[in-house]
């Protein structure tokens with residue numbers, strides 16, 4: 420198929436899923452046209468069958484906020500028409516789904532056979548999309564999509580609860596490349612961070628408030644106080660970074676904490692980590708946790724959103740009440756001080772990650788594309804008849 424994919428290029432799960440899905444589809448012989456305002460960080464080399472189309476937004480003195488959604492819709496019109504797209508798959512509803520609807524309206528009968536599929540990822544439903552300033556447009560646009568998927572059962576249910584949705588929402592979970600994200604002794608790399616039996620606790624995020632990075636620091640400080648020797652690695656960057664740095668100073672644990680910033684090859688760090696922390700206030704799936712689990716790293720997470728679907732409490736790690744840093748520290752201490760339990764959880768984490776194997780999930784998307792395309796064709800046939 421000739422597939423148009425739209426996603427955000429920034430460090431964040433929806434952009435990673437859109438990019439990795441593009442690569443997976445391309446490997447299966449499809450031609451993929453990726454549209455965004457910048458090249459996503461995981462689409463950094465030449466990929467057979469993938470073309471990147473940068474959506475440029477021309478500045479004009481009148482515009483304080485240049486209308487990206489319109490520039491994107493124009494781009495979609497061109498690609499549907501001149502690249503003869505068979506399907507348009509947008510990741511994150513705002514504003515991608517609305518731009519796709521507009522593009523299809525503009526092309527009329529010329530695009531009637533081109534399905535629009537929206538994948539809902541998270542705050543496009545739970546935070547931004549539910550805001551009254553966007554809700555009616557998001558609700559309308561989702562209903563205009565020919566197919567809708569959500570990355571977890573939780574997100575599907577939440578979408579039905581918050582919006583008035585006429586469409587069936589199919590759950591297609593996020594996925595991981597098990598070959599890339601795997602355990603690796605890498606003793607040299609480990610030794611550059613820790614000594615002897617010291618443990619590595621890792622957190623990866625874009626440091627938005629919703630990630631509760633300060634809970635990570637508080638939990639870590641309690642782990643250190645228990646006598647466990649450990650280092651905390653913060654990977655990523657974002658608005659809460661300076662707050663958490665100050666907190667580490669106040670807690671007196673700075674010398675055991677390293678801020679590594681944005682990393683291209685996050686798997687190198689995950690593959691030598693002993694525990695991963697995701698104490699988020701909202702998380703529809705938790706792709707970063709899945710990547711850690713694939714590297715055999717048990718996850719200590721909050722109990723919100725889709726996290727309990729992924730991280731199985733007491734098996735692949737621990738699921739604790741949101742904000743309960745004492746519980747998170749207790750669980751981390753119990754696991755890191757018990758080698759047998761730790762190893763059992765490491766194996767279980769990897770095993771659980773295998774349920775989300777990349778090719779298997781890409782094939783689910785492929786099957787869904789077929790289903791939606793057939794349905795649209797049938798509908799068009801019935802209308803014509």
Ligand code: GMT
Pocket residue numbers: 427430431432433434436540541542543570593629701702703704705706707
């Ligand atoms: O919705 C967001 O906050 C942004 C989005 C992203 O681009 O990072 O994250 C969501 O989508 C990811 C990929 O499907 C999920 O793994 C994340 O759990 C989800 N984030 C939230 O729900 C906060």
